[in-house]
Amino acid sequence: MPVVKLYANLRKLAGTKELSLAGQTVGMVVRGLVEQHPSIKDVVLEGSELRPHIIITLNGHNVTDLNISVSEQDVVAIFPPIAGG
Amino acid sequence: MNGWSGKILDIDLSTKTYKTYPLDMEMARMFIGGRGLGARLLWDLVGPGIDPLSPENVLIFTNGPLTGTGYQTSNRFSITTKSPLTGTVLDANSGGFWGMQFKKAGYDVMIVRGKSERPVWIEIKNEVITFHDASELWGMRVFALTEKLGQNNNKRNVLCIGPAGENLSRIAAIMNDRERAAARGGPGAVMGSKNLKAIVVEGKERTTINDPEKFKFLLYETRKLLAASPLTSQALPEFGTVVLMNIMNNIGALATRNHQQTQFEGAEAISGEELTEKYLVKNAACWACPIGCTRISKTEKVEAEGPEFESTWAFGAQCGIDDLPAIIEVNALCNDLGLDTISAGSTIACAMELSEKGYLDSDLRFGRADQLAPTVEAMAYRKDIGAELSDGSLRLATKYGHPELSMSAKGMEMPAYDPRGLQGQGLLYATSNRGGCHMRGNMIGLEVLGLPKLIDRFQVQGKSAFVILNQNSNAAIDSLVICKFTNMGVADEYFARVLGAVTGIQYATGELIKTGERVWNLERLYNNREGFTAKDDSLPPRLLTEAPTDGPSKGWVSQLEPMLKEYYRTRGWDQNGVPTLKKLADLGLANLVQE
Ligand code: SF4
Numbered sequence: 001m002p003v004v005k006l007y008a009n010l011r012k013l014a015g016t017k018e019l020s021l022a023g024q025t026v027g028m029v030v031r032g033l034v035e036q037h038p039s040i041k042d043v044v045l046e047g048s049e050l051r052p053h054i055i056i057t058l059n060g061h062n063v064t065d066l067n068i069s070v071s072e073q074d075v076v077a078i079f080p081p082i083a084g085g
Numbered sequence: 086m087n088g089w090s091g092k093i094l095d096i097d098l099s100t101k102t103y104k105t106y107p108l109d110m111e112m113a114r115m116f117i118g119g120r121g122l123g124a125r126l127l128w129d130l131v132g133p134g135i136d137p138l139s140p141e142n143v144l145i146f147t148n149g150p151l152t153g154t155g156y157q158t159s160n161r162f163s164i165t166t167k168s169p170l171t172g173t174v175l176d177a178n179s180g181g182f183w184g185m186q187f188k189k190a191g192y193d194v195m196i197v198r199g200k201s202e203r204p205v206w207i208e209i210k211n212e213v214i215t216f217h218d219a220s221e222l223w224g225m226r227v228f229a230l231t232e233k234l235g236q237n238n239n240k241r242n243v244l245c246i247g248p249a250g251e252n253l254s255r256i257a258a259i260m261n262d263r264e265r266a267a268a269r270g271g272p273g274a275v276m277g278s279k280n281l282k283a284i285v286v287e288g289k290e291r292t293t294i295n296d297p298e299k300f301k302f303l304l305y306e307t308r309k310l311l312a313a314s315p316l317t318s319q320a321l322p323e324f325g326t327v328v329l330m331n332i333m334n335n336i337g338a339l340a341t342r343n344h345q346q347t348q349f350e351g352a353e354a355i356s357g358e359e360l361t362e363k364y365l366v367k368n369a370a371c372w373a374c375p376i377g378c379t380r381i382s383k384t385e386k387v388e389a390e391g392p393e394f395e396s397t398w399a400f401g402a403q404c405g406i407d408d409l410p411a412i413i414e415v416n417a418l419c420n421d422l423g424l425d426t427i428s429a430g431s432t433i434a435c436a437m438e439l440s441e442k443g444y445l446d447s448d449l450r451f452g453r454a455d456q457l458a459p460t461v462e463a464m465a466y467r468k469d470i471g472a473e474l475s476d477g478s479l480r481l482a483t484k485y486g487h488p489e490l491s492m493s494a495k496g497m498e499m500p501a502y503d504p505r506g507l508q509g510q511g512l513l514y515a516t517s518n519r520g521g522c523h524m525r526g527n528m529i530g531l532e533v534l535g536l537p538k539l540i541d542r543f544q545v546q547g548k549s550a551f552v553i554l555n556q557n558s559n560a561a562i563d564s565l566v567i568c569k570f571t572n573m574g575v576a577d578e579y580f581a582r583v584l585g586a587v588t589g590i591q592y593a594t595g596e597l598i599k600t601g602e603r604v605w606n607l608e609r610l611y612n613n614r615e616g617f618t619a620k621d622d623s624l625p626p627r628l629l630t631e632a633p634t635d636g637p638s639k640g641w642v643s644q645l646e647p648m649l650k651e652y653y654r655t656r657g658w659d660q661n662g663v664p665t666l667k668k669l670a671d672l673g674l675a676n677l678v679q680e
Pocket residue numbers: 158180181369370371374375376377378379568569570571
């Protein structure tokens with residue numbers, strides 16, 4: 001199963017840094033995540049869409065299309081809004 | 086007069102005299118304040134060929150029409166000089182409280198010229214300027230000196246140099262309010278070369294506002310926008326800037342071990358999450374800032390401000406070190422000694438690589454957290470190995486025959502973002518007027534964070550337009566002078582409206598950004614006059630030829646050349662990177678080259 005890594009306040013909300021979740025697309029993985037951890041739903045999703053400024057990477061590449069497919073060894077990283085410089 | 090105080094304080098340390106005279110309001114309208122006004126004054130005051138550490142160089146302190154008004158983050162000020170590190174125009178700006186107090190003292194600008202025969206400190210209480218003997222203060226570190234001179238955040242504010250500035254380290258910072266730094270490019274060495282230890286200000290004037298009702302409304306609107314933005318209301322206060330560590334590592338753009346790799350296996354251990362969980366005591370904020378991104382951290386040895394992302398990276402990933410307490414401690418040490426953390430960390434990393442490759446005879450090695458504090462201490466005092474590192478990585482690497490191992494642009498050490506995985510950021514470093522720096526514009530918003538929208542970080546064609554817009558907008562914000570983090574929740578358009586409400590001069594958003602463009606071109610002209618050419622718009626060869634062998638940026642090098650050509654064209658410069666007369670005329674700068 002793809003590995004999902006969580007960052008910043010998503011860790012506290014989900015109570016974990018990392019988990020494995022089934023899903024054939026990034027969108028399915030994200031939906032699986034919020035089902036398993038409803039506490040982070042409002043941070044990540046607005047209805048069925050990603051909230052503004054949520055960053056998702058697939059193996060280190062920014063994801064702009066949630067329909068992109070994922071495979072067993074993939075790493076999906078999810079960041080809440082972050083900033084700095 | 087509204088917004089501006091309308092007055093310049095001009096101090097000559099050689100004679101311990103000063104005079105005041107009116108600010109040229111046409112100049113103020115064109116360059117606003119801060120960085121812009123500083124660059125315009127430097128153009129007239131420090132001509133080509135002047136040694137930055139000679140009495141002929143000047144320090145120009147500027148605030149802006151918004152400073153001290155209470156507008157969100159209107160606390161900053163700017164220091165302009167000719168950089169002893171790069172030889173370019175330099176402006177370094179800083180937050181805290183000192184800038185607000187300096188404005189309350191009744192001046193828009195303070196020029197400090199000449200050189201005092203003996204150490205001196207200056208006390209400014211509005212129109213009363215006193216020169217004090219600083220012989221007994223010479224040698225003092227920043228924290229103790231700040232306290233001794235009576236720092237009181239809202240009433241009396243201390244700006245000073247530490248031992249690094251006294252010893253003319255070309256990477257020395259000017260510190261204010263204890264732990265705030267105008268850090269980059271060595272302004273602390275310029276202050277040290279003048280034998281000037283500190284400037285203390287106490288003021289009681291209020292900035293007058295042209296349209297108080299409109300100003301009040303915009304203040305309220307801005308507060309609402311900052312509170313509504315998850316970036317300024319949650320992300321920055323909750324995790325501070327160090328939260329960028331994990332994402333930069335995740336995408337393979339975290340420069341590691343002197344840019345030999347683009348991912349650091351110890352990133353998690355030095356991340357914002359780790360800092361917040363284990364070492365954060367509380368948040369703090371600069372004057373009039375509702376964001377409060379500042380962290381107060383504590384280890385067994387210190388309790389101090391920071392560290393910011395760049396400092397954590399410089400002593401962390403760049404040196405191959407994953408010991409967060411050691412990084413917190415060396416960050417505090419740099420502040421106490423008055424050293425730029427980015428340049429200090431990256432210079433140590435350069436020395437580590439030189440030593441590991443056998444070019445430099447020292448025991449410095451990547452991963453050795455125990456070497457950080459003693460090396461920084463030695464750098465500030467120019468002792469032992471520190472004497473070799475005190476003037477930055479390019480001078481060090483050049484001395485030992487390997488200038489290519491200095492991770493710098495125009496001689497200034499670059500920050501954390503590795504340009505091989507961020508094409509726009511590479512162009513930004515190469516064209517930055519003060520050298521490798523992320524504060525003259527930052528492409529991370531666009532290339533990684535999706536602020537305001539995401540663009541392909543590996544894309545080359547068309548990148549220059551984004552970089553230019555970013556640089557111009559940053560130059561405008563630096564001329565206001567406010568904190569760039571405000572811009573994460575509030576659009577440029579608001580700043581133009583606030584500027585109009587405060588000064589009574591109506592600036593359209595486009596005009597404000599054009600002011601930024603004017604400032605950028607003026608800085609470029611200054612560098613050209615100093616002999617800088619297109620050849621200096623460059624990056625270390627490693628970033629142009631050595632592609633990472635793994636990670637998400639695998640196979641990529643910086644595609645600088647095509648981006649640069651496009652950049653010059655889009656800027657309206659000729660192919661040698663010189664602004665055309667047409668461009669200068671459009672910006673109202675033609676008279677400077679036709680004089
Ligand atoms: S956001 Fe941070 S750096 Fe900017 S003014 Fe506020 S506290 Fe200071």
